[in-house]
Amino acid sequence: MGTDYDIGIGKRLRLAHMAFSRALRLELAQEGISFGQFVHLDSLWAEDGLTQTELSRRVGIETASSTTILDELEKKTLITRVRSAEDRRRVNIFLTPEGTAMRDALLRRAAAVNATAKSGVAPADLHALFATLARLTDSLVAAYPQAGRPTRKERLGP
Numbered sequence: 362m363g364t365d366y367d368i369g370i371g372k373r374l375r376l377a378h379m380a381f382s383r384a385l386r387l388e389l390a391q392e393g394i395s396f397g398q399f400v401h402l403d404s405l406w407a408e409d410g411l412t413q414t415e416l417s418r419r420v421g422i423e424t425a426s427s428t429t430i431l432d433e434l435e436k437k438t439l440i441t442r443v444r445s446a447e448d449r450r451r452v453n454i455f456l457t458p459e460g461t462a463m464r465d466a467l468l469r470r471a472a473a474v475n476a477t478a479k480s481g482v483a484p485a486d487l488h489a490l491f492a493t494l495a496r497l498t499d500s501l502v503a504a505y506p507q508a509g510r511p512t513r514k515e516r517l518g519p
């Protein structure tokens with residue numbers, strides 16, 4: 362694959378992201394959950410009862426794509442949709458007890474992937490990596506303000 366400097370930063374980040382994503386998807390599949398379902402559940406664990414529009418915004422996908430994922434979660438009885446009495450166009454998404462109960466198992470699996478990714482890397486190197494990634498992000502946001510500032514979740518991850 363060449364030396365670290367033979368490829369661009371973006372490509373190196375993408376390769377790491379792809380490996381991490383594949384590992385996380387494999388772990389989540391052991392619980393019968395897709396990555397898309399996981400990020401929706403994760404947002405609801407942080408704040409239950411979000412509207413479908415707000416939930417879609419927080420997970421960073423279009424409402425139509427979110428609808429398919431929410432349909433799957435509803436079939437698994439992990440969430441329920443409740444239409445607002447004040448505004449019938451508004452639908453709030455709530456975790457069921459089963460959806461809440463999955464939290465610990467899924468977060469343990471995500472933590473295991475994080476631990477595997479960090480294994481063999483010295484704490485000082487991890488600290489330097491995070492600091493460097495923050496500086497790279499700051500440089501790109503400064504140069505391309507129209508790209509916007511990343512959200513807290515984008516900065517810190519799951």
